Amino acid sequence: MTELLQTTPIDAISGIVRDVRSAWHDSRCTASLEFRRAQLRGIVRMLEENEAVFANAVHRDLGKSRLYYVLTESMLATNDAVEAIDALEEWAQPQVLPRSLANLSDTVELRKAPLGVVLVIGAWNYPVQLVLRPLVAALAAGNAAVVKPSENAPHTAQALADLIPQYLDPRVVRVVNGGVPETTELLKQKFDHIVYTGNGNVGKGIMRAAAEHLTPTTLELGGKSPAIIHPSADLRVAARRIAWGRFLNAGQTCIAPDYVLLPRSIQAAFIQELHVALLEFFTATPKSCSDYGRIVNARHFDRLAALLPTFTGTAKDSAVGNGHVVHGGSAVDWDRKSLYAPPTVVANVAPTAPIMQDEIFGPILPILPLDSADWIEEAIRVVELNDTPLALYVFSNDDAVTEHVIARTRSGGVSVNDVMLQATARGAPFGGVGTSGMGGYGGKHGFDRLSHTRTTVKASLGGEALKAVRYPPLSASVVAVAKVLSQL
Numbered sequence: 001m002t003e004l005l006q007t008t009p010i011d012a013i014s015g016i017v018r019d020v021r022s023a024w025h026d027s028r029c030t031a032s033l034e035f036r037r038a039q040l041r042g043i044v045r046m047l048e049e050n051e052a053v054f055a056n057a058v059h060r061d062l063g064k065s066r067l068y069y070v071l072t073e074s075m076l077a078t079n080d081a082v083e084a085i086d087a088l089e090e091w092a093q094p095q096v097l098p099r100s101l102a103n104l105s106d107t108v109e110l111r112k113a114p115l116g117v118v119l120v121i122g123a124w125n126y127p128v129q130l131v132l133r134p135l136v137a138a139l140a141a142g143n144a145a146v147v148k149p150s151e152n153a154p155h156t157a158q159a160l161a162d163l164i165p166q167y168l169d170p171r172v173v174r175v176v177n178g179g180v181p182e183t184t185e186l187l188k189q190k191f192d193h194i195v196y197t198g199n200g201n202v203g204k205g206i207m208r209a210a211a212e213h214l215t216p217t218t219l220e221l222g223g224k225s226p227a228i229i230h231p232s233a234d235l236r237v238a239a240r241r242i243a244w245g246r247f248l249n250a251g252q253t254c255i256a257p258d259y260v261l262l263p264r265s266i267q268a269a270f271i272q273e274l275h276v277a278l279l280e281f282f283t284a285t286p287k288s289c290s291d292y293g294r295i296v297n298a299r300h301f302d303r304l305a306a307l308l309p310t311f312t313g314t315a316k317d318s319a320v321g322n323g324h325v326v327h328g329g330s331a332v333d334w335d336r337k338s339l340y341a342p343p344t345v346v347a348n349v350a351p352t353a354p355i356m357q358d359e360i361f362g363p364i365l366p367i368l369p370l371d372s373a374d375w376i377e378e379a380i381r382v383v384e385l386n387d388t389p390l391a392l393y394v395f396s397n398d399d400a401v402t403e404h405v406i407a408r409t410r411s412g413g414v415s416v417n418d419v420m421l422q423a424t425a426r427g428a429p430f431g432g433v434g435t436s437g438m439g440g441y442g443g444k445h446g447f448d449r450l451s452h453t454r455t456t457v458k459a460s461l462g463g464e465a466l467k468a469v470r471y472p473p474l475s476a477s478v479v480a481v482a483k484v485l486s487q488l
Contacts, residue, residue, distance in 0.1 A: 024144035042167035063294030114142030116192030124152035137446025144172035218439035230396035239273030245419035251363035264369035321350025388434035
């Protein structure tokens with residue numbers, strides 16, 4: 001397997017898409033549930049037989065350990081595939097609707113039909129599962145697929161390109177590798193659905209390109225996902241769970257807690273619990289800790305490092321609301337050569353601070369202490385003034401407060417007293433709303449998203465006397481009776 005990413009020639013891309021569409025249309029092999037199961041089993045075998053290959057590739061791209069690769073990548077994709085294999089017969093079963101007067105002698109079914117050819121554009125932060133989980137949904141639903149892994153995780157993208165043809169039918173699954181030019185060429189082609197995971201700006205471009213062919217899209221984006229901590233919460237538990245979610249994958253997770261909102265009275269105690277948790281998780285030297293990852297590339301490292309001057313002061317910066325570092329040291333601890341950025345906690349941050357203007361997507365956690373007596377309403381206003389987040393986290397032992405926050409906010413998903421669980425819950429869709437995305441996948445929801453619900457009526461050639469009332473010439477009395485009967 002080559003170490004450098006082998007990009008797909010741009011002039012070959014239209015032919016690849018055309019070949020996949022022809023194979024899907026002409027062979028109709030994906031109509032067979034057994035064929036679909038065979039492809040899904042291929043994904044499971046590929047992950048099982050090549051765990052070391054994928055783990056090594058992900059480690060080279062992101063510094064992720066093999067155990068965390070299994071926990072956050074292969075396990076999730078495998079579980080999706082196994083669930084689809086086991087439930088496919090049930091998911092694909094037509095739903096028979098109850099009869100009404102208009103179709104007393106007919107059978108009305110809702111059938112799940114494949115869409116056609118699906119384009120899956122993966123993301124670099126979880127470069128295996130964010131390609132394979134949408135692919136599972138596409139194949140389970142009977143579609144063909146063209147897969148575009150992220151070029152920002154080149155070792156993983158090449159591993160996928162090398163291994164997918166060995167385990168999946170190349171007639172109906174192809175991989176295209178490359179950067180912006182190759183993706184741009186891909187988006188010129190006609191697809192029947194596009195699944196994209198990444199940032200909102202690229203998502204807008206994908207929607208514009210999709211509009212040329214009236215292609216529907218599923219977009220998994222991001223946003224600033226808040227964690228609200230109520231004084232009734234167990235601060236030790238809250239700190240441990242938030243620290244794990246924020247600094248997993250060096251903060252490069254779309255549903256990571258992006259900032260913390262709490263009353264000022266508990267800020268100091270929460271920070272102390274964060275200190276304890278971070279030392280336990282990553283030791284006093286996170287740079288040498290195998291469970292702590294790296295920033296994906298120099299461009300993203302520089303983006304994050306540019307935030308440091310905004311809050312590296314102490315009292316002065318706190319006074320103007322930019323915050324100051326209470327864990328993680330200073331800029332000298334950041335190492336561009338190895339792409340190491342330490343776990344960093346910033347206290348006394350205001351909603352107007354520079355770090356609060358965009359999703360951080362890195363190992364920095366701002367804490368926003370609120371001073372008003374009605375601080376929970378202030379926290380809700382902060383959440384609602386930002387773009388709609390992909391996730392909302394509430395830590396509280398007061399059900400009334402929890403339900404109030406959920407009712408007054410919008411987000412793709414919610415976890416109460418923990419983080420990220422909403423993205424891994426079996427049978428639940430993973431997706432955003434508003435600026436954090438549209439549509440979702442996971443289990444049957446992914447199958448349904450990448451299927452067309454086709455209403456099918458099988459009418460009897462009998463019963464003509466009843467159906468003859470619709471034929472001209474119509475009379476007012478017939479329409480009046482039909483109006484009454486149609487409501488029965």
